[in-house]
Amino acid sequence: MATETLTIGKALNTGLRRALENDPKVIIMGEDVGKLGGVFRITDGLQKDFGDQRVIDTPLAESGIIGTAVGLAIRGYRPVCEIQFDGFVYPAYDQIVSQVAKMHYRSGGRLSIPMVIRIPFGGGIGAVEHHSESPEAYFAHTAGLKVVTCANPQDAYVMIQQAIASDDPIVFLEPKRRYWEKGQVDLDAPLSDAYPLHSARVVRPGTDVTVLAYGPMVRTCLEAATAAAEDGRELEVIDLRSLSPLDLTAAYESVKRTGRVVVVHEAPSNIGLGAELAARITEECFYSLESPVLRVTGFDIPYPAARVEEEFLPDLDRVLDAVDRTFGW
Amino acid sequence: MAKGDPGGTTRSRRAAPRSKKGAAGDPALVQLLTPEGERIDSATGPDGTEYRVDFTDEEYRGLYRDLVLVRKLDAEATALQRQGELGLWASLLGQEAAQVGSGRALRTQDMAFPTYREHGVLYCRGIDPIMPLGLFRGVDQGGWDPNEFKFNMYTIVIGAQTLHATGYAMGITIDGKTGTDDGEAAIAYFGDGATSQGDVNEAFVWASVFNAPLVFFCQNNQYAISEPLERQTRVPLYQRAAGFGFPGVRVDGNDVLATYAVTRTALDNARLGQGPSLIEAYTYRMGAHTTSDDPTRYRIASEVEAWQAKDPIARVKAFLEKQQIADAGFFAEVDEQARRESVHLRERVLEMPDPEPVTMFDHVYPNGSPLLDEQRAKFSRYMESFEGSAH
Numbered sequence: 001m002a003t004e005t006l007t008i009g010k011a012l013n014t015g016l017r018r019a020l021e022n023d024p025k026v027i028i029m030g031e032d033v034g035k036l037g038g039v040f041r042i043t044d045g046l047q048k049d050f051g052d053q054r055v056i057d058t059p060l061a062e063s064g065i066i067g068t069a070v071g072l073a074i075r076g077y078r079p080v081c082e083i084q085f086d087g088f089v090y091p092a093y094d095q096i097v098s099q100v101a102k103m104h105y106r107s108g109g110r111l112s113i114p115m116v117i118r119i120p121f122g123g124g125i126g127a128v129e130h131h132s133e134s135p136e137a138y139f140a141h142t143a144g145l146k147v148v149t150c151a152n153p154q155d156a157y158v159m160i161q162q163a164i165a166s167d168d169p170i171v172f173l174e175p176k177r178r179y180w181e182k183g184q185v186d187l188d189a190p191l192s193d194a195y196p197l198h199s200a201r202v203v204r205p206g207t208d209v210t211v212l213a214y215g216p217m218v219r220t221c222l223e224a225a226t227a228a229a230e231d232g233r234e235l236e237v238i239d240l241r242s243l244s245p246l247d248l249t250a251a252y253e254s255v256k257r258t259g260r261v262v263v264v265h266e267a268p269s270n271i272g273l274g275a276e277l278a279a280r281i282t283e284e285c286f287y288s289l290e291s292p293v294l295r296v297t298g299f300d301i302p303y304p305a306a307r308v309e310e311e312f313l314p315d316l317d318r319v320l321d322a323v324d325r326t327f328g329w
Numbered sequence: 330m331a332k333g334d335p336g337g338t339t340r341s342r343r344a345a346p347r348s349k350k351g352a353a354g355d356p357a358l359v360q361l362l363t364p365e366g367e368r369i370d371s372a373t374g375p376d377g378t379e380y381r382v383d384f385t386d387e388e389y390r391g392l393y394r395d396l397v398l399v400r401k402l403d404a405e406a407t408a409l410q411r412q413g414e415l416g417l418w419a420s421l422l423g424q425e426a427a428q429v430g431s432g433r434a435l436r437t438q439d440m441a442f443p444t445y446r447e448h449g450v451l452y453c454r455g456i457d458p459i460m461p462l463g464l465f466r467g468v469d470q471g472g473w474d475p476n477e478f479k480f481n482m483y484t485i486v487i488g489a490q491t492l493h494a495t496g497y498a499m500g501i502t503i504d505g506k507t508g509t510d511d512g513e514a515a516i517a518y519f520g521d522g523a524t525s526q527g528d529v530n531e532a533f534v535w536a537s538v539f540n541a542p543l544v545f546f547c548q549n550n551q552y553a554i555s556e557p558l559e560r561q562t563r564v565p566l567y568q569r570a571a572g573f574g575f576p577g578v579r580v581d582g583n584d585v586l587a588t589y590a591v592t593r594t595a596l597d598n599a600r601l602g603q604g605p606s607l608i609e610a611y612t613y614r615m616g617a618h619t620t621s622d623d624p625t626r627y628r629i630a631s632e633v634e635a636w637q638a639k640d641p642i643a644r645v646k647a648f649l650e651k652q653q654i655a656d657a658g659f660f661a662e663v664d665e666q667a668r669r670e671s672v673h674l675r676e677r678v679l680e681m682p683d684p685e686p687v688t689m690f691d692h693v694y695p696n697g698s699p700l701l702d703e704q705r706a707k708f709s710r711y712m713e714s715f716e717g718s719a720h
Contacts, residue, residue, distance in 0.1 A: 027503075053503045059538060064531035067492025068499060071442075071515075074481065075500030091527070098486050099493070106470040106482055109692035143693055167695035198699075245700045 002188045009179035011153035012042050014187065015160035016080065020050050023078060026164055029056040029065060030082030030118075039084055040120060040179055062092035066117065070099050073113040080164055086121040087130030087303075093138070100169045101144030114167045116160070121149075122216045122266050123298075123313055124177035126306040133303055134267035139171045140244040140276075147243040148197060149173035151218035153183035155241065162197040173243075175216035198242040200250050206236035209323050210254040212277055213264040214240040217314060221264055224319035233323065243273060251277075252284045259290035260326035264314050269297040291329035294322045357565075358579055358611055361586040364639045366647025372587060374578040375567075380590040386654045392585050393649060394663050395429045396642045399449040401667035402458045405674050406448075406465070410620040414678055415465045419446045423583070423615030426641030427548050429453060430588025431516065431610070434596060438479070440515045442494035445483040446548075447518050454480040458670075459677050468681050488526030491517040491545065495532045498541035498605075507542045512600035516544040516592070522553025524569065525561045533573040533607075542599035544592065545570075545607040548582060550614035555627040567609035575605045582610030583641040613639070686712065 006014065019026045028043055034057035037044030047055035058065050062083060069079035083089045089096070096117065103113045123132030140147045146168045150156040156174070163170040195201065203218060204225050213221040218239045225235035236254050240246065255261050261281055263274040278293035296314045304312050359372045359380050371381040384392070403421050410418040421428060428449025435441060441450055445461075452458055456473045463469040464483060475481045484490035494517035506513040523529050524547060536543045549566055551558055562569075570577030580591040588610055595606045613636040617624050649655040690705040 059531070059534050061527075061531045061534065063528055064492055064495075064535050067489065067528055067531070068496030068535055071493040071496025071498070072500045073496075074475065074493065075497045075504075077500055077503075079496075094486060095489065095492065095528075099484075099489055103482075104695055105692050107475065107692075108469060108472060109695075110474050110476070111482075112695045114695075146694070146698075245698045247699070 003184045003186050005182050006153045006157070006185045007180050007182050008150065008153050008156045008175070009040060009042055011157040011183075011185050012160050012174065013044055013046070014185070015157045016043060017046060017049075019080070019161050019164040020046060020054060023164075025076060026078045026080060027054045027056065027072065028080045028082070029058050029069060031058060031060055031065070031084050033057060033082050038082060040176065042118070042174070042179075043082065062088055062090075063095050066092040066095035066100060066115075069115055070095065070103065070113060073115050074111060078114045078116075078164060080116045080118060083117060083119045085131045086119050086133040086135055089117075089119055089135060096139070096145070096171075097142050101142050105144055112167045113169045114164075115169045116163045116172050117170070118160075118172045118174060120176035120179075121173045122175055122177060123303060123309050124216065126309070128306070129303065132306075132309065134265065134298065136171075136173055136243050136265075137267060137272050140273060145169055145171055145244065146198065147171045147173065148241060149175065149215040149243060150241070151175060151178070151203075151215055151239050153181070153185045155239075157185045157187070158189075158191070158194045159197055159241070161191055162194060165191065166197065173215055178216050178219060181219070198245055198247055200238050200240045200242065200247040202236060202250055202254070203239045204235065204237040206234035206258070208233045208258055209235050209260040209262060209326055210251060210258045211235050211237045211262050211264060211319065211323075212240060212251055213237065214243060214273075215266075217264045217266060220314060220316060221319055224316045224323070227316055228320060228323060235323065246276070246280070248277075248280055248284070251281065255281055255285040256288045259288050260323075261289070261293045262296060262319065262322045262326060263293060264296045264319055266298050266313055268300040269295050270300045272297060291326040294326055296322045358581040358584075359587050359591055360581040360584050361590060362584045362644055362648055364583070364644050366644045366651055368586075368648060368652075374576075374591070376576050376578070378578070378594060380587065380594060382586045382590045384586075389645075389649060389654050390659060392429060392433065392589075393642070393645045393655065394666070395433065395449075395453065396425045396585060396645060397663050398667050398670060399429060399452050400425050400642060401671050402452070402674055403448055405671035406462060407616070407620060409462070409675060409678055410465070415462060415620075416467050417465050417619050417621060419465075419619045420616040421446050421448050423613050423636065423641070424548055424550055425449055426585035427582035427588055427610040427612045430585040431546055431592040431608075434589045434592035435479075435516065436514075436596070436600075438511070438513045439596060439600075440479045440481070440494075440497055440513070442481045442490040442497070442515065442517045443483055444487075444490065444518050444520060444523075445485050446520075447483070450518065451480060454478045456480060459674055462674070462678050463681060466678065466681060468684055488519055488523040488529040488532075491519055491523070491529045491532035492535070493517075494543055495535045495539075495541055498536065498543035498599075499539050501542050502539065507600055507602040509601070510597075512542065512602070514542045514544065514596045514599035516546050516596065518546050518548065520553065521547065521549040521551065521558055521561055521566060522556065523547070524566055533569070536605035537574045540602070540604040542602065543605040544595040544599055545605060546592065546610065547607065548610045548612055550612050552614055552618065552624075552628070554618040554622060555624075557628075565609070567607055570607035575607065577607040577609065579609040579611055582612030583639045583644070585641060585645060612641075
């Protein structure tokens with residue numbers, strides 16, 4: 001078994017390379033994805049090896065990236081579009097929501113748009129405005145789209161390939177502040193045996209409180225779980241991985257044991273993923289709950305200036321504070 | 330120095346002339362058939378391209394038949410809406426030549442990306458004309474197979490399809506399907522209003538820099554619902570192409586012959602690998618924007634009458650008569666075919682069944698979704714709870 005230590009960024013790069021090798025219909029397109037290799041170098045070296053007709057530097061217009069990718073998909077291609085930063089996806093919003101998401105439905109199933117829209121998302125890198133946003137709820141709310149995010153190098157490597165192989169249009173959110181984090185990646189395990197793309201995974205078993213997180217917050221919650229263990233509390237951390245559709249099988253099973261739930265995301269709380277999670281858990285686990293489902297999230301403000309983002313973003317202490325509060329009922 | 334050129338010792342006004350014909354000024358049209366039915370042997374485009382057609386008598390009669398049929402079927406659809414059988418209809422009345430001329434110029438392998446008004450192009454692609462009526466009746470969302478007929482679904486979001494067409498055309502290039510006479514090309518339909526959309530301008534940029542085998546076919550019907558051309562542009566639309574780096578031409582969109590010639594040339598240039606071009610088919614929307622619209626609120630009758638005199642069908646009929654290509658028997662036979670097909674269309678629309686409610690859950694995702702499976706099951710149980718009652 002060939003395992004290597006890779007960063008999340010390099011794991012994504014390797015997964016993209018594998019997808020380009022395995023299917024001649026896969027093409028990558030976006031701003032600066034060619035010679036530069038993308039501003040985060042996720043497509044580094046791919047144009048050099050696969051040519052500029054398969055790794056396409058596009059004009060600087062996001063709606064154009066997604067709109068032309070729709071046409072390429074109708075033509076039989078599997079476009080993987082890079083949106084450079086979360087805050088720049090909105091010019092493409094109409095194409096994503098009105099065209100990509102609905103094309104299969106409108107055509108009565110005759111057309112499929114097997115597109116992956118890669119978006120580095122979330123904060124924590126000290127960036128200027130529009131570079132640190134968490135737009136997942138907009139897309140998870142849209143019928144016809146699927147939304148996934150990875151939290152470790154192994155998942156990054158596998159999930160990007162699974163997303164590209166899927167005929168569904170998928171928004172693939174990459175936790176940009178975790179791009180440089182390393183982990184072991186099994187490069188040889190066949191994709192067909194891989195853990196299913198739209199399944200959540202328990203990443204730390206526990207008995208006292210269920211913590212639901214995804215993307216960049218998974219690590220934060222794992223650190224919180226380590227700290228809580230020192231205080232004698234065992235947190236069960238679940239990496240949701242798929243934000244649409246949500247896989248809550250493991251979450252329901254967990255909550256029925258723990259009776260307590262904390263949901264953690266960077267995105268603001270109002271009408272966010274946490275609200276949906278709270279509603280569904282309440283419906284499914286009502287008699288098991290010892291406290292309300294608590295949310296630890298960004299605040300309902302525009303993403304703040306970088307010097308205060310640490311206070312905006314959920315961190316270990318805010319997660320532990322919520323864990324404490326679940327015992328207050 | 331040409332009149333109106335800035336510079337020198339005088340400054341000319343930069344505002345476009347506000348003539349009755351609009352900011353675009355007098356159209357310099359490519360025309361091969363006058364409104365009176367006189368044939369013009371050839372016409373020259375702004376870049377010096379010579380346009381001509383060489384049709385047999387049978388082909389001339391075929392174009393006339395197409396024009397009459399699409400107008401009649403369109404009128405039938407309008408009537409069906411008025412009788413409550415369709416929720417809405419976007420009539421093509423007045424734009425038959427622009428659609429039949431361009432639609433017949435397409436070769437089998439070419440792919441078209443329509444708006445929601447291209448019923449005439451749809452007809453030329455061999456699609457059953459009842460298909461768009463399902464969309465406007467509300468029983469489906471357009472029922473044809475885009476790949477089978479090389480005619481994509483109608484697109485209602487203004488201009489969005491121009492990017493789809495551009496991407497499709499990029500795919501033609503990547504597939505290596507340009508550079509020969511039997512190469513492929515794509516055509517994107519849109520209107521004058523759409524030229525203000527970001528997507529259309531992005532499509533122009535993309536098509537240009539990727540040299541996409543694509544024809545941008547703009548039917549300038551003078552109005553975007555109520556807003557006249559002056560609200561969209563200060564230059565003739567075909568001249569926009571120059572700034573993007575590809576040729577533009579304005580054709581008499583009420584002249585089926587010229588529209589055919591210009592579109593065929595543009596498509597053939599595209600398939601040979603010479604890149605995109607813009608055609609502005611200068612025409613007029615004789616009816617309302619849709620059946621929900623009331624054009625008397627924003628335009629005057631004399632304007633409509635002036636365009637009536639440029640009717641796309643009357644001029645072909647006059648030509649066929651003058652040249653003795655068709656006789657009274659032919660015209661009567663075409664009218665009878667149109668009547669028959671419109672009656673048939675009506676009968677089939679009235680028989681269109683409403684879809685089963687549970688089918689609304691179908692085809693959301695190629696791979697399905699557990700959330701939808703759950704909702705579908707719950708919905709079915711809920712509906713079944715009414716069994717026996719007249720829900």
